[in-house]
Amino acid sequence: MKNILPFVLGFLFLNSSALIAHAQDDASTKVLRVRSLLQEMTIEQKVGQLFLVGFSGLTPDEGLKNIIRDVKPGGVLFFSRNVKTARQTSKLIFRSQVYAQSQSRVPMLIAIDQEGGFVSRLRLNPPLPSALSIALSNDPEVVDRMGYYTGLLLNSLGFNMNLAPVLDVVHKGEKSFIGNRAFGFGATQTSQMAHAFAHGLTMAKIIPTFKHFPGHGSSYTDSHLVMPIRMDTAEQLDREDWIPYRDINQYNPVAIMAAHISFPNVDPSRLPATFSSVLLKDVLRSKLGFEGLIITDDIEMKGANDSSPLGQRAIHSFLAGADMIMIAWNRLAQKSAAKAM
Secondary structure, three states: OOOHHHHHHHHHHHHOHHHOOOOOOOHHHHHHHHHHHHHHOOHHHHHHOOEEEEOOOOOHHHOHHHHHHHHOOOEEEEOHHHOOOHHHHHHHHHHHHHHHHHHHOOOOEEEEOEEEOOEEOOOOOOOOOOHHHHHOOOOHHHHHHHHHHHHHHHHHHOOOEEOOOEOOOOOOOOOOOOHHHOOOOHHHHHHHHHHHHHHHHHHOOOEEEEEEEOOOOOOOOOOOOOOOEOOOOHHHHHHOOOHHHOOHHHOOOOEEEEOOOEOOOOOOOOOEHHHOHHHHHHHHHHHOOOOOEEEEOOOOOHHHOOOOOHHHHHHHHHHHOOOEEEEOOOHHHHHHHHHHO
């Protein structure tokens, strides 16, 4: 909990002046306010900050207010089912933030998957181009601009986090589950273009979320349906898939999403990264030096490969090194997981 709370509170208090009073306070004063608030929060409020939850409906009264009241989540995740018009979306976010602060005194992370291409929860006309199509311009400035304008759109509606860019490394001619969500071919192009997109998001005051660590690579297995298994060694991954994850700390704040992918030659337990302390602590934290927020992919997904109750999955992931647990669909599971934690 010591990782997630300062991250969330620090970002929201230092960067989101519309959500806080006394915007004229200097940075040191705001840090003291964050620390004071942490001391005053109840254990239920602190535990709630460890969850990123999805919800149903287009208004807070259709279920989101109940989730905020019962779980007090650190963040909520929007899907297409929650978006109808710009006005409705903006109003939903504003009302939800006001209610969240009445329950836990903390503004929430408001996240969405707005990668471009077919993974775009906000549908535009004309549609946003895919990551691959803009990356093949071989112009980082073009990709940076796309990230910036995507961020401006999200910021204008009230979002403060985008679950993008994708860092999975694919190669030309190889089949991959990721497809045109990848920012080019090979580690070098992927890294350059994805980082440009993240820079644009950051300039628009949107937190980028790099995904899906440790990497889908050329795997054609959909982790929504079954857990992918990659037999690569740590040395092989270090020469390819993990290259784009270096220097991510230049973005502040920043997050990485852990995937439901197993690497038996890195972690003999065969646990997916979501539940693997070897991959999250030993590799991502120690080897790659990542200092930001680790978010899981949805632990309800079949790729999590775990028959235990959602509450136990959340605990396992937290103990493995995740800072924030995503539960995107089941309201009862969200409540039970928070209670278990």
